[in-house]
Amino acid sequence: MPLRALDQSSKLKNVLYEIRGKALEEVARLEADGYSVLKLNTGNPAAFGFDAPHQIVRDVVAAIPSAHGYTDSRGILSARRAVVTRYETEPGFPEIDVDDVYLGNGVSELITMVMQALLDEGDEVLIPSPDYPLWTAMTSLSDGKPVHYRCDESAGWEPDLEHIRSLVTPRTKAIVVINPNNPTGAVYSREVLEGIAAIAREHSLLLLSDEIYDRILFDGATHTPMATVAPDLLCLTFNGLSKTYRVAGYRSGWMVVTGPRDHATGFLEGITLLASTRLCPNVPAQHAVQAALGGVQSIEGLVAPGGRLHEQRDVAYRGLTSIPGVTCVRPDGALYLFPRLDPEVHEIHDDARLVYDLLVSEHILLVQGTGFNWPSPDHLRIVTLPEARVLSEAIERLGNFLSSYRQ
């Protein structure tokens, strides 16, 4: 009997994750042919020579002999206590308790759980454009409807409050905020966050705040946690060890619940149910949390002037903005730049093809702006993790490539 054809489920038809998209097949072909490819597609510090802080490694290794059993579904108490203590030192952050903390296999798993617990078919979620695309993907996978609000490049990529307000409907359930932002590197002002909170208050919306880059800040930028401007609203704050602590491969993150809960017990029970169906997060990685949040191995030295991330951000910004027809908002945080290719000069109709052609010609992998749910094919995202010399050479090659590229 012939085997019945197997296709992917129709739920996946709107799930987009171009950060690891089809271009990787071409990368594999190039590498198999002996070429080395500069992969600037993922924010993975380890791939660019950032070591895991040794205190974290030491605690994880020490925990391994006794980390072979399942734990509490929300995570081990010592790690959740460390998360509570971390937010106690955050000025204005609402008081939390260990029961308000969920650990996850990275922020990614927690985003997936929350969307599954929250959405019924057709429920709407307001998500920034451009966004970190997992938010849109998981909204779609959970049968929800992603509704993108504009971030305004001419205003340093701050969210456009009027646009957000205009998109609210009776089906809107939540607003996603990514601050500092991936892919733009914008760090939002308190006023804009207060504006978003006011819309959430007016329409009784859940706030979902992805703050995974909250300690990767440049030139005195300050990060305001969403929960501090909306202590009277239900707010879920997401963060983890992948970026600030440079252990993305451990898959370790957390989510903190603040604000009133009486109106949301069903939803929160849903999250707890899903946390228990995944049994527990990876246990050795849970032991990284307390060591990380102990403080000594954080990221301050890398983001201060003269620090590696600061220098690389500057080199990338200078390089990109010296390419004719390319402009860029200088990022105040995170690990990316999101330059704009002036359509009058570059005339790109298909930015995925641009990325593919650049890969084949220069062996450099970037991600197209439309991969971040940006509506027009006129942006690229570049990771600022490689050393300054590598970055500036790659950007020079991008400039040369663009000077003769036509679609």
Ligand code: PLP
């Ligand atoms: N949120 C944002 C904004 C990100 O940029 C990323 C990873 O790049 C994630 C979440 C996923 O993080 P994790 O490694 O904790 O799953």
